[in-house]
Structures are given as C-alpha cells and as structure tokens.
Amino acid sequence: MKKVIFLITVITFIFLLGFSVSAEAEVTGIEVESGKITCLENAYGEFIKKLDPETGSYEEIYYYDFIMPDDIIMRITYSDGSYKLSSITRSVDGIMFKWFGNYQITDPWLVGKDNYITVEYLDHTAKLPVELIPNPIEYIETLTPPEREYIYGDDSYGFYNEEEDSYLFWPTDLYGFSFVIHYKNGEEKICTPPNDTTLIDGYRYTILSPDIPVKPGIHKVNFYYMGHTAEYTVSLRETRFPDVSKDSWYYEGVSYCFERGYMNGTDKGLFAPLSKLTREQFVLILARYADADLTKYESRAPSFRDIKQGEWYASAVEWARDSGIMLGTGQGCFGKGKAISRQELATVLYRFASPEKNTDSILPCYTDMYETADWAKDSIIWAISCGILGSTSEKENTISPKMTVSRAQAAKIFMSFSTIDK
Numbered sequence: 001m002k003k004v005i006f007l008i009t010v011i012t013f014i015f016l017l018g019f020s021v022s023a024e025a026e027v028t029g030i031e032v033e034s035g036k037i038t039c040l041e042n043a044y045g046e047f048i049k050k051l052d053p054e055t056g057s058y059e060e061i062y063y064y065d066f067i068m069p070d071d072i073i074m075r076i077t078y079s080d081g082s083y084k085l086s087s088i089t090r091s092v093d094g095i096m097f098k099w100f101g102n103y104q105i106t107d108p109w110l111v112g113k114d115n116y117i118t119v120e121y122l123d124h125t126a127k128l129p130v131e132l133i134p135n136p137i138e139y140i141e142t143l144t145p146p147e148r149e150y151i152y153g154d155d156s157y158g159f160y161n162e163e164e165d166s167y168l169f170w171p172t173d174l175y176g177f178s179f180v181i182h183y184k185n186g187e188e189k190i191c192t193p194p195n196d197t198t199l200i201d202g203y204r205y206t207i208l209s210p211d212i213p214v215k216p217g218i219h220k221v222n223f224y225y226m227g228h229t230a231e232y233t234v235s236l237r238e239t240r241f242p243d244v245s246k247d248s249w250y251y252e253g254v255s256y257c258f259e260r261g262y263m264n265g266t267d268k269g270l271f272a273p274l275s276k277l278t279r280e281q282f283v284l285i286l287a288r289y290a291d292a293d294l295t296k297y298e299s300r301a302p303s304f305r306d307i308k309q310g311e312w313y314a315s316a317v318e319w320a321r322d323s324g325i326m327l328g329t330g331q332g333c334f335g336k337g338k339a340i341s342r343q344e345l346a347t348v349l350y351r352f353a354s355p356e357k358n359t360d361s362i363l364p365c366y367t368d369m370y371e372t373a374d375w376a377k378d379s380i381i382w383a384i385s386c387g388i389l390g391s392t393s394e395k396e397n398t399i400s401p402k403m404t405v406s407r408a409q410a411a412k413i414f415m416s417f418s419t420i421d422k
Contacts, residue, residue: 025078027076027121027122028079029077029124030075030125032072032073033073034071034073035071036128036129037072037128038131039109041133041135043135043226046062046063048062048063049061061108062109062227069089072087073087074087074092074126076092088128095122097119099118109130115129116129135226139182140226141230142177142180142231144176145177145233178191178192179191218233241258241269244273253408253413253415254271256411257410261288262414263285276339277339277410278336279335279339280317282410283320287315289414289418292316297315297316297318298310298315300315302317302318304321313336324351342401342402342403342405343372343379343402346380346383350379351379355382366384366397366398369401376401386417387416388420
C-alpha cells in the first residue's frame with residue numbers, strides 16, 4: 001500500500017513539474033505558416049493624400065480595407081521548443097493577433113511588389129504577404145440613370161459621413177439603371193443592377209450636396225464600383241414610399257397606417273400599393289391594430305395545416321382563431337397566400353367590431369349586391385353603412401364583394417375603420 005502511495009506521489013510531482021515548466025514557457029516568435037491576402041488593385045478602400053515630411057508635398061495613395069481570411073495559419077513558438085498552429089482570426093492562450101493594414105499602410109501597395117501586412121502577437125511581429133492583382137477595369141460610366149425618384153426619409157436610407165462631408169445612401173431599387181464597364185483590354189460590359197446580383201456588393205452611392213443633412217431635391221450622385229466612379233443625378237422626395245405619390249387617393253391611408261405601425265413597406269423599401277393583400281398579411285395588420293399580445297402564441301403548434309410555426313404571421317393567425325374573428329377556408333387550412341376578398345375583409349372587421357345588427361336594407365343601391373355570399377351580407381351592409389366600403393366604380397354603384405383587396409385599399413379601409421371603432 002505504501003508503495004502505491006509513493007508511486008502516485010511521484011507521478012503527481014512529475015505531472016506538476018511538467019505543468020509548471022509548460023506554464024513558464026514564453027513566446028519566442030511568430031511566423032506565417034501558410035496563406036496570404038489577395039486584393040484587387042484599387043477596389044476595396046479609398047484614395048488618400050499622404051504627406052511627404054521631407055518635401056512637404058502630398059502623394060495620393062490607396063488605402064486598402066479588407067476582411068482577414070480564416071485560412072491564414074500562424075505558427076507560435078515557445079521557449080521550451082514547443083509550438084502551436086492557429087488561424088489568424090482566432091485567439092491563442094486567450095490573446096488575439098493584431099494586424100496593421102486597414103488604412104494604415106506604410107508604403108503604397110503596388111502590383112508585382114512584395115507587399116505585406118505586419119502581424120503582431122504580444123511583442124512579436126511577422127510579415128503577412130499580400131498579392132495585389134491588377135484591376136482589369138479602365139473606367140465605368142452611367143448608361144441610363146434610374147427611372148424614378150428616390151425616397152428621402154428618417155435616415156433609413158443612408159447616413160451622413162463626417163469625414164467625407166457627404167451623404168451615403170442606398171436606393172430603394174435600381175429600376176431602369178444601367179452602367180457600362182470599360183476594361184483595359186478593350187472589352188465592354190453593360191450591367192443592370194439588381195439583376196446582375198454578382199455586382200451588388202460593389203455598389204456605393206454618395207450624394208454630393210452642400211446641404212447637410214441632404215434635403216429633398218435634385219442631387220448629383222457618385223456611383224462607386226470596384227475602384228471606379230461614375231455620376232448621375234437623383235431626385236429625393238419627402239414621401240416615405242417612392243411608389244406612393246402625394247396626389248394618390250391612397251396616400252393619406254398609407255401614411256396613417258405606416259405612422260401607427262399597422263402596415264410597413266416591402267423588403268425593397270416600397271409600399272407596393274397595387275399588390276394583393278393576402279389573408280396572413282391582413283390578419284397581422286389587424287393584430288397590430290388591436291395591439292394584441294402575440295407572445296403567448298409563439299410556441300403554440302399551428303391550428304391550420306398550411307401554417308408553419310415560427311413564421312412572421314403564425315402568432316397572428318392563432319390570435320385571430322382564438323378570438324373567433326378569422327376562421328379557415330376549410331379542410332383544416334387557413335388559406336395562406338390567398339388574396340383576401342372585400343366580403344371576407346368586411347366579415348372579419350364586422351366580427352372584430354361586434355356592432356349591433358344593421359336591419360336597414362340597402363341591397364337595391366348596388367347593382368351587384370346579389371353576388372354577395374349569404375354569410376357575408378350582414379357584414380357588407382354594415383361596412384357600407386359605416387363608410388368602410390364604397391362603390392368600386394365611378395360610373396355605377398358596384399360593391400364588388402368578391403374582388404380581392406389591394407394593399408392601398410386595405411390602408412384606406414383601416415383608416416376609415418378606425419374612425420368608427422371607438
């Protein structure tokens with residue numbers, strides 16, 4: 001037994017001794033094991049003027065900006081002869097590598113020159129090679145400017161750049177826009193974003209204006225692509241959605257619903273007023289209008305076969321079902337993706353408002369009232385009497401109960417509905 005204890009003690013001592021030696025090992029150097037940075041000439045960064053202290057003159061050089069790739073492997077050596085290999089983007093012993101190159105170049109990078117970035121770890125440095133590939137583009141020019149005006153709003157579409165004294169912005173779309181790339185070998189290529197998706201990340205738009213922040217009006221824009229710029233003019237307007245004009249019949253309704261958070265724009269920054277309103281879109285708008293607490297429905301399994309849990313509309317659908325205001329289309333389905341009709345919309349709002357039944361018969365006032373489904377007649381009559389729904393024709397009184405509802409019509413309807421739902 002004593003021999004066993006003695007043996008364990010010796011092994012433990014040796015282990016601790018080895019640990020202490022390893023813990024005391026210091027970093028003696030670092031070097032690049034493999035990998036390099038590849039940059040396209042004058043494509044990622046900006047031109048700046050570098051002061052020559054001897055002559056007092058300025059030299060225009062290009063400062064590169066880049067993302068450090070994971071495939072660059074560094075070797076860290078220790079005083080005990082051991083070493084570690086690690087990606088430059090990861091920490092070693094809890095310490096991250098540092099590198100200098102993002103707008104901190106000592107000398108301008110040149111094609112064919114031994115360019116490098118200094119990598120630092122503790123007090124040790126290494127040189128990371130940089131291959132500068134010639135830019136094949138000679139220059140670019142605008143072929144056709146965008147076809148329409150752009151939105152100017154609450155900094156949702158750009159920001160003021162203090163260093164450049166300019167306003168950077170992202171157009172809500174580039175319909176009709178195209179530019180020409182002129183290559184150094186004499187070839188040309190016409191690009192029409194956003195269809196040319198491989199080029200979208202290279203776009204930057206700078207409004208050059210004496211007014212900061214930029215005011216609505218006509219402005220010149222610098223269009224940047226792969227180290228080259230072209231110019232065109234844009235018109236910024238005050239409306240939140242560029243496809244909703246102030247003189248449109250639905251402008252007031254769109255503004256009303258947007259300001260209150262009932263309806264938002266599309267992922268392209270448009271409102272899409274003429275697009276059909278789907279059943280799931282409508283139920284979410286109604287839930288927002290009702291200020292419904294949808295959090296308790298987030299983990300519930302969907303009650304309808306065509307609804308997926310976790311989708312942006314799923315909780316609103318469950319809320320509407322529990323509230324009894326919006327049921328499915330039959331066979332266990334909600335009817336996701338289907339455009340909602342005027343009689344369906346009126347029925348849901350009628351259930352939500354729970355008004356006293358309207359006994360006034362106004363069927364003769366509308367020539368197509370007979371097309372209304374039996375289950376929707378009371379709702380349609382109520383909606384007409386309240387001014388929520390009106391004639392769809394300027395020449396005759398038509399209620400069009402089966403006509404689908406557009407986003408613009410929905411905005412107008414909700415604005416009207418809010419005046420009677422008090």
